[in-house]
Amino acid sequence: MINNPYLPFKAEIISVVKQTAIDWTYRLACDIKPQWGQFMEVSLPGVGECPLSISDFGPGYIEMTIRRVGKVTSVIHLLDETDHLFLRGPYGHGFPVPEFTNKHLVIAAGGTGLAPVKSIINHFYRQPDLVTRLDVLAGFKSPQDVLFKEEMAQWSKQFNLLVTVDQLPHAASPSPYREGLLTKWIPEIPMDNPEDLRVVIVGPPVMMKYAALEFLKRGVAEEHIWVSFERKMCCGIGKCGHCKIDATYVCLEGPVFNYSQAKSLLD
Incomplete structure (x- = not known):
């Protein structure tokens, strides 16, 4: 059969x-x-x-x-x-999570881009000794759009979690969120040894582009950055051609790409 x-x-x-x-x-x-x-x-x-x-x-x-x-x-x-x-x-191909062992890992996710990396965050939340440090930046349009609030409350006890919203409402009570685009807060991450850093970025194409540039400015090597083009998917098996960028079928070779390859894929 x-x-x-x-x-x-x-x-x-x-x-x-x-x-x-x-x-x-x-x-x-x-x-x-x-x-x-x-x-x-x-x-x-x-x-x-x-x-x-x-x-x-x-x-x-x-x-x-x-x-x-x-x-x-x-x-x-x-x-x-x-x-x-x-x-x-x-x-598709996923993130090379075993390569993050004994490294300083930074995960930057915009909006629903937090969903594809939630399993990675939980993996290291349950086994924090696998990495030397974990920073998570999650950016959303508004407080009403923030995902996984219960999980975030637990994550924040274990590692550095920074949640941003594009604009905070005017209110008397202090907000647990930072105001501004996620890329604005990348300089706040301690990076004593850029060679030891591994970066995962998932979100809208514009966000991934400028987040990657911020990390590159801070000395992170291209080959130590990974992004996901998961929004490009359609049939999943390389038959429909919807996800094809030049000669690359994103569903077959991605959706996760190392930035050294992803930078040439014009989305």
């Missing part, structure tokens, strides 16, 4: 956590073991299919934080526990 690469499998929804008004985290029962930064194709019969990044995983489950922005995701947001989604994957 020939395996059909387009044929999904059925996965039950174990739980749904509402992060914001339009961003919900779904935990799904399945036995796949993805790499950090890979993505899944998620479908509903009669509705359609869309690529979604894996925000966390563990024995018997994966999680995806899904933003309600289109036809498929709008219907997904009508589902609840014991309902099912259809999955195929995981696809």
Whole structure:
């Protein structure tokens, strides 16, 4: 029997956590073991299919934080526990997390770009001795858009967490967030030894570009920076050509790229 690469499998929804008004985290029962930064194709019969990044995983489950922005995701947001989604994957190359061992790791994520790196953060949260230092910068448009607030409260006890919003509302009470674009705060990160630094950047293309430039200014080598083009995904298996940049199929060779290669991929 020939395996059909387009044929999904059925996965039950174990739980749904509402992060914001339009961003919900779904935990799904399945036995796949993805790499950090890979993505899944998620479908509903009669509705359609869309690529979604894996925000966390563990024995018997994966999680995806899904933003309600289109036809498929709008219907997904009508589902609840014991309902099912259809999955195929995981696809793509992920982040080289073992290479971060005994290094100073900085993760910079803009908006929903925090979802694909959440599993990396949790990996080192559970095993903090694997890195010499961990800094996480997470930038959002407003306080209402901030994801994973409960997890952040735990992360902040273990490592340096800096959360920014583009503009703070005028209020009498102090805010736990910094004001301004994420790139504004990169100079605040202690970098005593740039050679020891490893950087992960995920977010909108403009944010990734200027965040990478800030790290380069501080002496971080190109080959020590990784970015993700996960928003470019479509079929996941290099057939539709939607994600192709020049001769590169992002779904097959990415979505994670070392910056030394990514800088030449005009998104």
